[in-house]
Amino acid sequence: MGQTCEVKLLLLISSLCCSTNPAVVTLSPSSSQFFRRDLVSFSCEDDHSLAGWTLRRNTSTGTRKECKDWGRRVASSCVIDSVVPLDSGVYWCESTEGGASNWVNITVTDDPVILQSPVLPQEAGEELTLICKTKTAPFNLSADFYKDGTFIRTTPTGHMTIHLVSKSDEGAYKCDIRGRGESAPAWLFVTGQEVKGGVVLLEPSLTLLVIIHIVVSSPYVLSTLLLVSICRQRPTEKAPPVSLTAPPPGEDEEGLEYDNVDADVTTEHRF
Known part of the structure; x- marks a missing residue:
């Protein structure tokens, strides 16, 4: 029975580890x-x-x-x-x-110009490059970059690199190539951890994901704890009954314990 209980516990833990990906x-x-x-x-x-x-x-x-x-x-x-x-x-x-x-x-x-930017959220601390692209040659033209409507800088080849992405870089970006046109805005999302003043800060969006994960997995965690409790309480073999009478003559009395039902008499142990 003990082995069966352990197998069930392992299967439950395995399902929890592999069902949240x-x-x-x-x-x-x-x-x-x-x-x-x-x-x-x-x-x-x-x-x-x-x-x-x-x-x-x-x-x-x-x-x-x-x-x-x-x-x-x-x-x-x-x-x-x-x-x-x-x-x-x-x-x-x-x-x-x-x-x-x-x-x-x-x-x-x-449109004649687009802004090629990562479609997935970027991890804080990573490097990324925004590319202002034209539909027809020449392609590597000087471009002006904007964030949330504010001018950032001009690059001679239409490539703008952010070396260490942070939460402050999140926003709507667009680019403009003079004589060609302006791109539509493209959103940049940033997730993960940032280091400020030597302290690791957890971004609110990631914190929310952690809370959601805990709430969703709570029933499974409780089930695991309950199964562990059952496994610990279940005896591995049936305990022998306690005898209240003396053993037959000739048998070894070592290890037997007698319980006196009278509360006024001290329990006696024979060795």
């Missing part, structure tokens, strides 16, 4: 803005789940449409060889068990 939808190239006829590849990344993931999207042409309806499968990816403005919308991964990944929102435009 949602997939992440990624894009190549990583950008929220694309020109018409660009090639875009979507993937569902998950190293811990055996569940099958299906890429879906919501656009003006339909909702919850699978890859087979708008792209082609290449290994574990879904590829659109030549995007059009009608491909603009929300994309995400969904498992056969009902789980869902993060979602990404892309825009396909006929």
Whole structure:
């Protein structure tokens, strides 16, 4: 019985460790803005789940449409060889068990300039580069960059690098190439931990995720604690009854204990 209880406990712990790893939808190239006829590849990344993931999207042409309806499968990816403005919308991964990944929102435009920026939230402390792209050559032109409507700086090649991303870098960015045009705003989101004055601070967004995880996993944690308690209380073998009579002549009396039911008499132990 003890081994059975241990096996059940291990299975429960294993299910808890492996059931909280949602997939992440990624894009190549990583950008929220694309020109018409660009090639875009979507993937569902998950190293811990055996569940099958299906890429879906919501656009003006339909909702919850699978890859087979708008792209082609290449290994574990879904590829659109030549995007059009009608491909603009929300994309995400969904498992056969009902789980869902993060979602990404892309825009396909006929405008002459776009801003290529990471479509997924960036971890604080990482390095990233924003690229101001033109639809026609020459491509590496001088560009002005703006954040939340405020001018930041001008770069000669249209590339602006942020070496150590922090929460203060979060916001809406856009770029302008003189004589070509201005891009639409692209949002940059920052998550993770920041170090300020030698103290590691937890970002509010990450704190919220931790709280949600604790609330969701609470029933499973309580179940685990209850099963551990049962395993500890369950005896490994049936204890022999205590005899209130003397053993038969000739038998070894060592180790026997006699309980006197009279409260006025001290309990006697024979050795």
